[in-house]
Amino acid sequence: MLTKTLLILIALIGLSVPVAAALGWLGLTLQYFDSPMPLYRAIGDIFWQNGTDFLLVAIPMFILLGEILLRSGITEKMYDGMSHWLGWLPGGLMHSNIGSSALFAATSGSSVATAATIGTVAISQVEKRGYNERLFLGTIAAGGTLGILIPPSINLILYGVLTDTSVPELYLAGFIPGLLLALLFMLSVIIACLVFRKWGGEAVGSSFKEKVRSLPGLIPPLAIFVVVVGSIYTGFATPTEAASLGVVAAFILAYFNKALSLDMVREAVEGTMRTTAMIMLIILAAIFLNFVLSVIGLTEQLSSFINDLNWSPLQTMLMIIAFYIVLGCFMETLSMLLTTAPLITPIVVGLGYDPVWFGILLMVLLETALITPPIGINLYVVQGVRGRGPMSDVMAGVLPFIISMFVMIGLLIAFPEIALWAPSLFY
Template sequence: MLLVSTILLLLFIASSLYVGAAIGVLGASLSSLYSSLPLLRGVGEMAWGTSSDFTLVAVPMFILMGEMLLRSGLAEKMFDALDKWVGHIPGGLMHTNIAASTLFAATSGSSVATAATVGTVSIPNMHKHGYRPALFLGSIAAGGTLGILIPPSINMVLYGALSETSVSDLYLAGFIPGLLMAVLFSALVLVVCLVNDKLAPRKPRASWGERFRALWSLGPPLYLFMLVVGSIYLGWATPTEASALGVVGTFLYVVTTGKFSWDRLWTALEGTVRTTSMVMLIVISAYFLNFVMSTIGLTDIAVQAVGSLTWDPVYVMLAIIAVYLLLGCFVETLTLMVATTPIIVPIVVALGYDPVWFGVVFVILIELALITPPIGMNLFVVQSVRTSGAFRDVALGSLPFAAVMLCVIFLLLAFPEVATWLPTTYNAFK
């Protein structure tokens, strides 16, 4: 039954069937093949229950927040300010790319939005200052992946809803690994540029006066981060309520900086509706598939099959990671997360792993899929912003950063406390 399900899903995706439809058709096919009950009749109630889920209300809020930030001009000011602080380090603007991605990730919650925004601001400087394209473009694509690890994160909201895991705990768990990954990205750039100084020109060091004046431009993203994440952990708001606060805060920022216009607002709302509709169709289909699999006993079969193995849990986890690395090369990231979470999380929990810890590992695996060809979404985003040049540059430039992400996954396997310490400590003192 498990083999049939896997083959059917791969066939549907390979046939270019739309992702939401592919997952829904798989659920309907499994229902007609293995269930004596009319499970399809539950789709309407399930669609309504899923769409009105309080946790998932955060998804369109964070998408709208990212859409408004994308059009607000915040990224340009933030990029220039960060460049004053890190642009003189060997690697120059590549450190600025990573720092800007880290800060923008803490407000947008989207990897694609982060890569598109930072790429739009940064790529003209690549040509202007004579950077070698591969590593420079790789730093943008890889930096963009931080958008779904550093809170707030749309993907963590989806994982939390699908696995019934606390979104607040997931946000705390992703914070240290996200910052660690950003530091390791910059360390990689530093080492490579020290070995080969032709990859990046050296910039003059900004004065301390220029640096401190630039801090004013870093205020808005930090204010939005504290508004969203701070309100959650101060006990003022749930993650869903905090997402609404983020939208209000972003709107006030846009209005007070003179960037507001009805056309921009309409475009942001239109983009939000389009993206949210796509996401929710996939989520509803995934909930239906999860319902069918639970009813016909497929989830239990998968858990029992793994439980019957005599392997050590670590080896099983390594096998799961290897499968996701392979799938990430061919399956779009949102599909990979939504379609597999209901299947894999019960297996991971049965092995004795913490679902919050696995959520961080899972999100990093999803991030890897964003920068691994041939389907890596961030690679295409950066290439589209670039407008000219070989796609090969972006793909090759991202590979060293992918290796760093793999190292972080193995670090989390060896030291789970890197992810679990912060939520455990917070819950102990709450």
């Protein structure tokens, strides 16, 4: 049954059926052939109960937050500030791409939004400063993936909802791995530019006075980060309320940036509605699919299959990691999270692993899927922003960063405290 399910899903996605429709059709197909009951009659109740979940309100709020930052010009000033502070490293503005992505990720919570935003600001610098274009594009695509790991992350919220795991704990657990992964990306750039010196392009030098003058451009994203995350851990707000506070703070910053206008608000709201509608439809279709999989007994079959292997917890975890890496080559990350987390997490917890730790490991695996050909969505986002040349340039450019992600996965397995130390201080 598991093989049949995967084959049907891969076939639907291969036929370019939209993800939400693919998940919904898969659920309807499985219930038709494998369920003794007409499960489709539960769709209305499932959609209503889950669509009104208070925690999911945070999703459109974080999307709106990113839209406001993008359209108010705050992101451009942030990128300029990063270029002054990181541009002296071997690789120049490629480090600014990664640093800006990390900072923007700490406000938007979306990998696609991060890659699109930083790409729009940065790509013009490739020819201007003579960078290796493939590696430069790779830094944008890989840097964008930080949006689902560094809090506040939409994907961490969804994982928390699907597995009944504390979102504040997940947010705390994501800090150190997120920053460490950003540093690994920067280390990859440094090594590449030291080995192939021409790849680093023109050096970007800034005086101390110029660096100080650029600091105001870095303050707005940091301020929003403090508002959102600080309000959660001081007990002032829930994650959903914190997202709303972030939107209010973004409007205030847009006003002081002299970018707040009726047209800007309209464009930000329209962009938010389009993205939210797509994400919510995928979420609800995936929840219906998970309901079907549970009723027809696929969850128990998968658990029994893994138990019958009699492998050690580490061997089983390595198999799960390999499964996600292969699946990430053919499946979009959000649908991966929504369809697999409810199935895999109970098995992982049964092996003795912490669900918070697994949530962070899963985010890194999803990040890998974002830049793994042929379905890696960040590859298409960066190529779309670039608007020219072959797609193979972006695919080649992300290879060093895929290796960095594998290193991060190994570090999380060898040293779980990387993810669990921060939550242990508060919980």
